[in-house]
Amino acid sequence: MASKALFSIIPRVKRKEEKEERKRSFLKNGSMLLEDLIASCDGKSHPIRCYSAAEIIRAANNYPCCIIDRSPFADLYRGILDDRTVIIKKYRDWVDTDRAIRDIIISMQMSTHKNSLKLLGCCLEFEMPALVFENAGKGGLNFDGSLVADNELLPWKTRLRIAKQLASALTYLHTAFPRPIIHRRITSHCILLDDDCVPKLFDFSLSLTIPPDQLYVQEDFATGRMGYLDPTYVKSRQISEKTDVYCFGVILLIFLMRRQAAYWNDAGNAWEYLTRDPKLNVSDGQIQIETIADPKILEEVGGDEQAQQQLQDFLALALLCIQEKTEARPDMIDVAKELVRIDKSILP
Known part of the structure; x- marks a missing residue:
């Protein structure tokens, strides 16, 4: 009814x-x-x-x-x-x-x-x-990257494969047409999984096309979901391919950490953002993966050094995508290539 x-x-x-x-x-x-x-x-x-x-x-x-x-x-x-x-x-x-x-x-x-x-x-x-x-039989993802249907936690290899395939779809969106198309609102809710956990990107309702001979579109105001908003875009109101790259970097962090992009602080009186987690802002040396990764992933990986390095490389790519300066972020095609490399870094 x-x-x-x-x-x-x-x-x-x-x-x-x-x-x-x-x-x-x-x-x-x-x-x-x-x-x-x-x-x-x-x-x-x-x-x-x-x-x-x-x-x-x-x-x-x-x-x-x-x-x-x-x-x-x-x-x-x-x-x-x-x-x-x-x-x-x-x-x-x-x-x-x-x-x-x-x-x-x-x-x-x-x-x-x-x-x-x-x-x-x-x-x-x-x-x-x-x-x-x-149809997409498995349905959508929760804010923390788990499955909506039963809160199922996806294995690390599945998360990595999903990230790799989504990067391919976004690269296609940016490069396959006469003018680049910007998705503009990439979040966990724009991803559905079929019965084999193959990701399906959707919801292009806010997408826009970059005009000829331009690198960005100037907007009157910034729009997007809290936690995914590119800070440079918020300040300049200039939307470009690098805006999608930033959002995708947030998705990578969600897959790795199983955390929401935005959440209430412990006091319950203000929003906090995953990208500003103090554990991700280590200036002196490499971030210790065991301090930020989803415990389920750490349990799967165990003490395997190659797998640990794979997680470290995945994190490094995510952090590169969310750099505040747009020129410091990679193009989506380079993100896709790096995810392919990371996926192949451990032979089956």
């Missing part, structure tokens, strides 16, 4: 008026989508299906306990369409329609990458478009 409430936007009026409302929404959203498609990729993109409102509602009603995640901007839940389990993203009515359209377009462009959540289609008949994605 909960799924029906998700679509309370459908007015309880006569069938004819309902059809007219859906038609108006379809024409409005469809024209916006077409206009942005032409501007973004010359009208060429990965083909997707256009679902009706009735199909989306039936999909939700056919799946019990369907809610995966709720955010201030959208609900994410499972449904059944064409005899397959899918993930449906339904934006809230007050959200700017441009965000949903942008999410559709960039999701279409990214669907060819194996570590991006594949967009199957969308529905334009609601006031706000709904997106239909492939």
Whole structure:
């Protein structure tokens, strides 16, 4: 029954008026989508299906306990369409329609990458478009990097592989298109895992494209999730590829330390940030990995010197990504290459 409430936007009026409302929404959203498609990729993109409102509602009603995640901007839940389990993203009515359209377009462009959540289609008949994605059986991650479904702690090798594959997806986002696309809001909630724990990056609603012959976009104000915000971006309001690199560095720290990016202090009266943990700010010598790593990882690694060095290299990369000066941070492609090297540093 909960799924029906998700679509309370459908007015309880006569069938004819309902059809007219859906038609108006379809024409409005469809024209916006077409206009942005032409501007973004010359009208060429990965083909997707256009679902009706009735199909989306039936999909939700056919799946019990369907809610995966709720955010201030959208609900994410499972449904059944064409005899397959899918993930449906339904934006809230007050959200700017441009965000949903942008999410559709960039999701279409990214669907060819194996570590991006594949967009199957969308529905334009609601006031706000709904997106239909492939299923990701394991679901999402908690703020500390554990699995939402059962708080399962992922093994170190799995965390490292997930980081490596996410870096590949972000590198693709930055380099595979005529102009770099910045994700802009990389957090643990933008990552879903399939049944084999293969990561799927999604939520491109705040993404933007760097204009030709420019290295950044100047914004009026900074936006992002607490704990992930690039301090240089906050000060300058200039967003670039290095903004994503900073956020990804925070993700690496979460995977290594199993800590939240932002949390209340012991007194419960102020926020503290993982990137400012005193244990990470050691000026005289190397950080002792046993003082900051997740105990589960340390238990797995034991006294293996090669594995200890692997953790140390992973930490060094994370700290490089969160350097305050943007020019000191690596490009995403170099982050991806280093993660491949770290992964191969211990032979199976």
